[in-house]
Amino acid sequence: MAELFDVHPAPEGAPLDREALIAALQEADILVPTITDVIDAPLLGAAGDRLRLIANYGAGVDHIDVATARQRGILVSNTPGVLxxxxxxxxxxxxxxxxxxxxxxxxxxxxxxxxxxxxxxxxxxxxxxxxxxxxxxxxxxxxxxxxxxxxxxxxxxxxxxxxxxxxxxxxxxxxxxxxxxxxxxxxxxxxxxxxxxxxxxxxxxxxxxxxxxxxxxxxxxxxxxxxxxxxxxxxxxxxxxxxxxxxxxxxxxxxxxxxxxxxxxxLPHMGSATREARLEMGEKVLINMQTFADGHRPPDLVVPSML
Known part of the structure; x- marks a missing residue:
């Protein structure tokens, strides 16, 4: 990811707190959250004008308010199939x-x-x-x-x-x-x-x-x-x-x-916890990001009608 984009990674070992998420939303063009990051309507309301894609690292998107994101012109993608x-x-x-x-x-x-x-x-x-x-x-x-x-x-x-x-x-x-x-x-x-x-x-x-x-x-x-x-x-x-x-x-x-x-x-939410799945999830995120950066529709775009 760092070879293709200017990446600002979260501190290793802990999810971002709400203030850090707001800060990331205000400065990023693309946000890459996981299931532990709750992206709700109030948080999306604090997003900056640059944010245009939330490329979720995972298949489930119930932690993201997809409808509000779309209303604000922010696309949401996920990583289906690999899990x-x-x-x-x-x-x-x-x-x-x-x-x-x-x-x-x-x-x-x-x-x-x-x-x-x-x-x-x-x-x-x-x-x-x-x-x-x-x-x-x-x-x-x-x-x-x-x-x-x-x-x-x-x-x-x-x-x-x-x-x-x-x-x-x-x-x-x-x-x-x-x-x-x-x-x-x-x-x-x-x-x-x-x-x-x-x-x-x-x-x-x-x-x-x-x-x-x-x-x-x-x-x-x-x-x-x-x-x-x-x-x-x-x-x-x-x-x-x-x-x-x-x-x-x-x-x-x-x-x-x-x-x-x-x-x-x-079990501690380890259904998809294989090395193969995690690598394939990352590859899906990269493909969605690069496709979007090239001006095209991300292949794994999530729309409200799918939910």
């Missing part, structure tokens, strides 16, 4: 970890309290033959479905629009127009939709109560899609069998009651 396979891998890993009680077994080994093999010790559940309900059948949802099919799972999904037969057919996936229908059917629910006003608490207390008490929920997308307090209450009450979470409703503010539950696997 697909890694995030789908993590979704499968969380399913296996919860259903096979891996973290409970690891804890016994690390604490030195394993008493040896026993017929009924740490009994989990196999994936084969179970129904996977995918909430959001975009790139990541489809990649997860392909993996789950190999494990012998039946694929069901809910999406804003039904997939074309050319995509749905090879996955042998069943479409549910009503989300209530899918959550009632599934043994595992995987959240793979973005956070938008219409998906906030899409899995609310009422819908969570429709799930089987033996069901498991996995989230590698955005924490705000699930009512985390309701999920925590149900897990504590034994009304759900378990959860594997890589994202949280309040960012780093993880509900402390979740940490206490042995049937919950918590």
């Amino acid at each position: 697909t396979e890694d995030t789908a891998d993590m979704g499968m890993a969380l399913m296996l970890a919860v259903l096979r009680r891996m973290t409970e077994g690891m804890a016994k080994m690390q604490e030195g309290v394993w008493e040896g093999w026993a017929p009924e010790a740490l009994l989990g559940t196999r994936l084969g033959g179970k129904t996977l309900g995918i909430l959001g059948m975009g790139r990541i949802g489809q990649a997860l479905a392909r993996r789950a099919r190999v494990f012998g799972m039946d694929i069901h999904y809910h999406n804003r629009r039904r997939l074309h037969e050319g995509l749905e057919g090879p996955l042998e996936a069943t479409f549910h127009e009503r989300l209530d229908s899918m959550v009632t059917t599934a043994d595992v629910i995987s959240v793979n939709c973005p956070h938008t006003p219409s998906t906030f608490h899409l899995l609310n207390a009422r819908r969570l109560k429709l799930m089987k008490p033996t069901a498991v929920i996995v989230n590698t997308s955005r924490g705000e899609v699930i009512d985390e307090n309701a999920l925590t209450r149900m897990l504590r009450a034994g009304e759900l069998a378990g959860a594997g979470l890589d994202v949280y409703e309040r960012g780093r503010g993880v509900n402390p009651r979740l940490r206490e539950l042995p049937n919950v696997v918590l």
